[in-house]
Amino acid sequence: MDIGERRKERLDRGIKVRTDGIYALMSLRELSYLTVPRLVFILGILILPLVMPSMYWQRVISIVCIYALLALSFDFLAHFAGLVSLGGAFFIGTGGYIAAILNTSFGLPTIVTIPISTLLGAAICTLLLLPCLPLRGVYFAIVTLMYPLVFARIIEALNIFGGTDGIMGVVSFPNRWVEQYFMLTMVLLFLFGMRRLVNLDIGLVFRAVKDNDQAVRASGMSITHYKAIAVFIASAMGCLGGACLVHIYMWSGISQFALDFSIIPIAATVIGGAGTLVGPILGCFILVPISELLRAFGTLRIVFYSLILVAFIVIRSEGIMVYGQRKYHQFERWVKV
Amino acid sequence: MSDHSILQIQGVTKAFGGILALNGVSFDVHEGEIVGIIGPNGSGKTTLINCITGFIKMTSGKVFFRGRNISGKPAHKIADMGVTRTFQIMRPYYSLPSYKNLIIPLFSPRARRTGGWRGGGKLGDRDTVGIDILEEIGFERDSFVPYKIASTLPTGYLKRLELARCLALKPEIIICDEIFSGLSMSEIASMVPLIERLQMDGITLLMIEHRLRELFRVANRVIVLNFGEKVIEGIPEQIMADEQVREVYFGSEEVEEVMSHA
Amino acid sequence: MDILIYGTINSIALALMALGFALVYGISRVPxxxxxALYVVSGFITWSFVRAAGLNYLVSIILAMVITGVIGALIYQFVLIRVRGMAISEIIASYAIGLAILEGFRWWGFKGMTYTLPVFLEGSTDIAxxxxxxxxxxxxxxGGVVVAFLxxxxxxTRIGLALRGMAQDERAALMLGIDSDFMAVVAMAFGSMLAGLAAVLLLPLxxxxxxAGYNxxxxxxxxCIVxxxxxxxxxVLAAFLIGFIQILxxxxxxxxxxxxxxxxxxxxTLILKPSGLFGQQKELEERV
Structure with missing residues (x-):
């Protein structure tokens, strides 16, 4: 058939009775239509540690979770609050160093260091980023890219916090099961929490700040205030990841300000589907294990995911998740014109 | 300086580089009246709004709202006091349905202070208030219009949505930036009574307009700007008869038309 | 006195490094x-021509600059053109390319061993x-000659004026018959060649x-930001400012x-004055 004679028709499948955002579930089939994908996702994630073949791959799961938290934070900031932050490493480093200091200098146990470093780290990150919040687009991206670098160099130059050697002797999680299930639970909690948040009234305000900040100002709200809240939430996720990373590796060093933590979450978001919140996490579950497989090749893995990122940007991919959602909710067929 | 003036603009001057966009503009707006500001393109009308509402900083001059100096305050503080504005280029939150657009102003501190709907702040509470406001402003409640994604709305509804955003703040004064422009005749016909009703509800309006005929119907007083300076101020009949205004609008057919009707 | 001399040298070096970046951004608004990465690529190409292939030094420098220019043009033509106008995607895409190149070199064994280029002229002199x-x-x-030449x-020149026209107002330039995509490719090639020039001048030190690529x-x-x-x-002014502060x-x-x-x-700079100390763009500070 010639292209001029046919067109693609897309039809919704699934729930019959619905209007935007409100569904009337009429049958068990419709109920499962909505819940099965979520249940599969949650159960799949919870089973993962049990089916992993070795200790090494179980450890990889924890690392995936850290990247997943970062990717979630990037996606939230970029696509729901309009702040493209290239400084994921800054959150990881801040959270990590705070946890390490609390543990080694004050002898606090894991159960205390992780919440404290999450909140304190988020507060510190927000305070430091506060002057940059009025910046738009590119400028905010550049400035956040510079933050982790400047902190790494300052730690190196002043030789504080262990200097280039880092802080060693941080306690680990009680055992690997606690470690993995804690990380996975956190990812799930934050994922569903964020999904809820962006649809709450305050979530709409974040999206409004992204869409049209002038109208938000004209509505009598300070955009800086809401941007700061968004940065606090996002950096809390990053700092949590950082604190866990330190406890997993039992070590904190300037490599936590390294570029890996800034670039992988972005790549995962682009691959998984920007603005979906689930997509970035799926992206991490795909990208990080592949990158681990390539660990033997050293820095080649950075080349690998940089090129994947470029490829996805160049073909302007919508991302796995957006594609999947469309295929799930609609079916397509060719019709004659 | 009468005590019932709600907004006092004193010598507002704005320079962009070396160019004076506004040069010492002064006037008062009284409680409950509709004041129109007209002037040819580039006469500084929108700049004046931006200066009053704090979206750009004025070079010199003062603005008083109910006797309090609001010049130099940030835009959101000024809006928080009840001085609201619409935008000439309407940019709603495109991805949200119309009634969800109102969640944002309803979430603001001012709306939370003034709203009579604080019933515990449950989910969906603001949705109801939002739909009420939209109905008030001419969105048919039972139709699908309030639930449509804002990007699919026609211009007339977008202008109303801008007004609704101001109304959600329980404003004392609404500054409209060309609320009539771009509308069809029938849309204007339904907009005029809306403006009149707002006035009856006790809201002061400051309107910047290009559509002189409609403005002269609703306005109590009109101020003419040209090259950033106030040319004349007076009741519509006075303005229409004025020689200077004819000079400012020389050649403009619409003015000729309006003048001949007068 | 030594501050003055070292500061000047450092500043010129900084200006050389930055000119390519400034040129590309100034003309096509592509960060x-x-x-x-292009800087390092150019240095490596020169090294392989001189040390591995045994070519004449001057010939290899010119070849390296041309190749770097072509690489830059290719990057623009095949990658950046697809995300033109989306500044964030441009940053992420070009950064990822740079990362891929640099880490690719590192993986290829471009570490540990010392790779050096010979200096142009041996010997030294005393100034004060x-x-x-x-x-x-x-x-x-x-460095001075390059700035003057630019x-x-x-x-x-015709092409230079076209580039400047595009830098000022791309739409107006389009209406005057300037092919903005072609000009952007030219700018990118020029910018990359300048990166290459900076590399062959500075790497022998x-x-x-x-x-070095990241730095x-x-x-x-x-x-450029300052x-x-x-x-x-x-x-150029900012290069002198930062150059002297660095030396101090x-x-x-x-x-x-x-x-x-x-x-x-x-x-x-971004926090206090995003348009830069010497920039003329006011739009950043005041936009409604």
Whole structure:
């Protein structure tokens, strides 16, 4: 058939009775239509540690979770609050160093260091980023890219916090099961929490700040205030990841300000589907294990995911998740014109 | 300086580089009246709004709202006091349905202070208030219009949505930036009574307009700007008869038309 | 006195590193975050021609610059053109390309061993009692010539004027029949060649290392941000400002602070005056 004679028709499948955002579930089939994908996702994630073949791959799961938290934070900031932050490493480093200091200098146990470093780290990150919040687009991206670098160099130059050697002797999680299930639970909690948040009234305000900040100002709200809240939430996720990373590796060093933590979450978001919140996490579950497989090749893995990122940007991919959602909710067929 | 003036603009001057966009503009707006500001393109009308509402900083001059100096305050503080504005280029939150657009102003501190709907702040509470406001402003409640994604709305509804955003703040004064422009005749016909009703509800309006005929119907007083300076101020009949205004609008057919009707 | 001499040399070096970045951004509004990678690429190509292939030094330099220019043009033509106008995607895409190139070199064994380029002229001389080698003097001389050449090129040649027209108003330039995509490719090629020139001039002073790529990128961004993105004159002035501050901090505090100065300069300039110290764009500070 010639292209001029046919067109693609897309039809919704699934729930019959619905209007935007409100569904009337009429049958068990419709109920499962909505819940099965979520249940599969949650159960799949919870089973993962049990089916992993070795200790090494179980450890990889924890690392995936850290990247997943970062990717979630990037996606939230970029696509729901309009702040493209290239400084994921800054959150990881801040959270990590705070946890390490609390543990080694004050002898606090894991159960205390992780919440404290999450909140304190988020507060510190927000305070430091506060002057940059009025910046738009590119400028905010550049400035956040510079933050982790400047902190790494300052730690190196002043030789504080262990200097280039880092802080060693941080306690680990009680055992690997606690470690993995804690990380996975956190990812799930934050994922569903964020999904809820962006649809709450305050979530709409974040999206409004992204869409049209002038109208938000004209509505009598300070955009800086809401941007700061968004940065606090996002950096809390990053700092949590950082604190866990330190406890997993039992070590904190300037490599936590390294570029890996800034670039992988972005790549995962682009691959998984920007603005979906689930997509970035799926992206991490795909990208990080592949990158681990390539660990033997050293820095080649950075080349690998940089090129994947470029490829996805160049073909302007919508991302796995957006594609999947469309295929799930609609079916397509060719019709004659 | 009468005590019932709600907004006092004193010598507002704005320079962009070396160019004076506004040069010492002064006037008062009284409680409950509709004041129109007209002037040819580039006469500084929108700049004046931006200066009053704090979206750009004025070079010199003062603005008083109910006797309090609001010049130099940030835009959101000024809006928080009840001085609201619409935008000439309407940019709603495109991805949200119309009634969800109102969640944002309803979430603001001012709306939370003034709203009579604080019933515990449950989910969906603001949705109801939002739909009420939209109905008030001419969105048919039972139709699908309030639930449509804002990007699919026609211009007339977008202008109303801008007004609704101001109304959600329980404003004392609404500054409209060309609320009539771009509308069809029938849309204007339904907009005029809306403006009149707002006035009856006790809201002061400051309107910047290009559509002189409609403005002269609703306005109590009109101020003419040209090259950033106030040319004349007076009741519509006075303005229409004025020689200077004819000079400012020389050649403009619409003015000729309006003048001949007068 | 030594501050003056070292400061001038350092400033010219910074200006050389930054000019390519400033040129590309100024004309096509593409923040080329692969700039540092192109710098290293050029150095490596020169090295392989001179040391591995045994070609004449001057020939290899010219070849290296041309190849770097072609690589830059290819990057634009096949990648960046697809995300033209989406500034964030441009940054991420070009940065990822730079990362891929640099880490690719590192993986390929481009570390550990020392890769050096010979200096152009051996020997040194004394200026006011301070020994300065000939090569550094040459860098200062060539740097000055490059700045002058760029100025003449953009003010008096057809293509240069077209580039400047595009920098000022792309739509107007389009209406006047200037092919903006082609011009952007040209700008990218020029910018990359300038990165290559900076590399062959500056790399003989030290080793060719992958880290240089990151440092050059940061320094170039610092100079351009402080000078005001898109302003070449600003970039040159900012290079002198940062160059002298760097030398002062290195002399009084230590070498570690050299990059800290550049990074803090970026952060503080963006916070306090996003349009840069010498930039003319007011839109950033006042936009409704």
């Amino acid at each position: 080329n975050f692969a700039h540092g 009692g301070i020994p300065v080698d000939f090569h550094r003097l040459l860098v200062v001389g060539i 100025w003449l090129f953009t003010h008096y 030290g080793n060719i290392v992958v880290e 050059v990128l940061i320094l170039a961004i610092a100079v 000078g005001g993105l898109g302003s070449w004159v600003g970039a 901090t290195v002399m009084y505090w230590g070498a570690h602070y050299q990059m800290v100065v550049a990074l803090l300069a970026i952060i503080f």
